[in-house]
Amino acid sequence: MxxxxxxxxxxxxxxxxxxxxxxxxxTYLDTGAMYRCVGLATQRSSEPAATVARRIEIEVGERVLLDGEDVTEAIRAPGVSEAASKVAADPEVRQALVAKQQAIVADGDxxxxxxxxxxxxxxxxxxxxxxxxxxxxxxxxxxxxxxxxxxxxxxxxxxxxxxxxxxxxxxxxxxxxxxxxxxxxxxxxxxxxxxxxxxxxxxxxxx
CATH class of the missing domain: 3.40.50.300 (P-loop containing nucleotide triphosphate hydrolases)
Structure with missing residues (x-):
């Protein structure tokens, strides 16, 4: 369910x-944390946000991991919140993350x-x-x-x-x-x- x-x-x-x-x-799925990860990764990269969204590995649970790095606290910074909102306005970013999210919730509660x-x-x-x-x-x-x-x-x-x-x-x-x-x-x-x-x-x- x-x-x-x-x-x-x-x-x-x-x-x-x-x-x-x-x-x-x-199981709790914080999809906003995934957008925050893309926002943070985009701040650190010269690549377009959509490319970053498709490339990075995100693990969401008690701790949030971005390509293996614990970014649980880092993604809550005000600057990252703003970056997350901006990347979320990109249809290609949303498409990439929606695919990841749908795969996650396909099984289980x-x-x-x-x-x-x-x-x-x-x-x-x-x-x-x-x-x-x-x-x-x-x-x-x-x-x-x-x-x-x-x-x-x-x-x-x-x-x-x-x-x-x-x-x-x-x-x-x-x-x-x-x-x-x-x-x-x-x-x-x-x-x-x-x-x-x-x-x-x-x-x-x-x-």
């Missing part, structure tokens, strides 16, 4: 996906989160959830996570939202067959409970 969790930056996708995977005994998961990466996912929150709340969460100024994060977030909604992407809009969850006024446990309930219901239907 695949649980697809989509939504914009700061909506809580990573935190929720990790917790849901742990509670259900599924997964909680996959990121952008375009329910529409492109795993369109046949048994459960599709779209997490969203007020822009100010998303910026506050990201700023607290990275110890940055909330207003600066909000300004960069608006730019990223515009870029992520272009180039044929619709990352700020829930797929028609996804369950939207507004996390603005919810606790983490409340959000996790909603997603776990959807997964249990889907398993019962499959059975």
């Amino acid at each position: 695949v649980i697809a969790i989509d939504g914009p930056a700061g909506a809580g996708k990573s935190t929720v996906a990790r917790a849901v995977a742990q509670r259900l005994g599924f 997964w909680v996959a989160e990121g952008r375009d998961i329910g529409t492109v990466v795993a369109p046949d996912a048994a459960v599709k959830v779209f997490l969203h929150a007020d822009p100010e709340e998303r910026a506050r969460r990201r700023a607290a996570q990275l110890n940055l100024d909330p207003q600066d994060v909000l300004a960069k977030q608006r730019t990223r939202d515009e870029r992520d909604s272009s180039a044929g992407r619709s990352t700020l809009q829930a797929p028609e067959d996804a369950t939207p969850v507004d996390t603005t006024g919810l606790t983490l446990d409340e959000v996790i409970d909603q997603v776990v309930t959807l997964a249990i219901e889907a398993k019962e239907i499959q059975a």
Whole structure:
């Protein structure tokens, strides 16, 4: 079974996906980390981003490995976040990473989160959830996570939202067959409970 969790930056996708995977005994797939790896590798290379995306080896789990190097912390730097958003706007980069992601989730039970998961990466996912929150709340969460100024994060977030909604992407809009969850006024446990309930219901239907 695949649980697809989509939504914009700061909506809580990573935190929720990790917790849901742990509670259900599924494996967590952070697709955003893969784009961050391409962003980091592109910063280090003179090659086009698409070439880098096809060439590099990425391992995503408790630690993130880029061609064997542990880059778990390095890919969370603000500059890498910006680079990841830019390379994600390249259709060839997305094509290369989607192929890698689809191969990963082809077998087993997964909680996959990121952008375009329910529409492109795993369109046949048994459960599709779209997490969203007020822009100010998303910026506050990201700023607290990275110890940055909330207003600066909000300004960069608006730019990223515009870029992520272009180039044929619709990352700020829930797929028609996804369950939207507004996390603005919810606790983490409340959000996790909603997603776990959807997964249990889907398993019962499959059975």
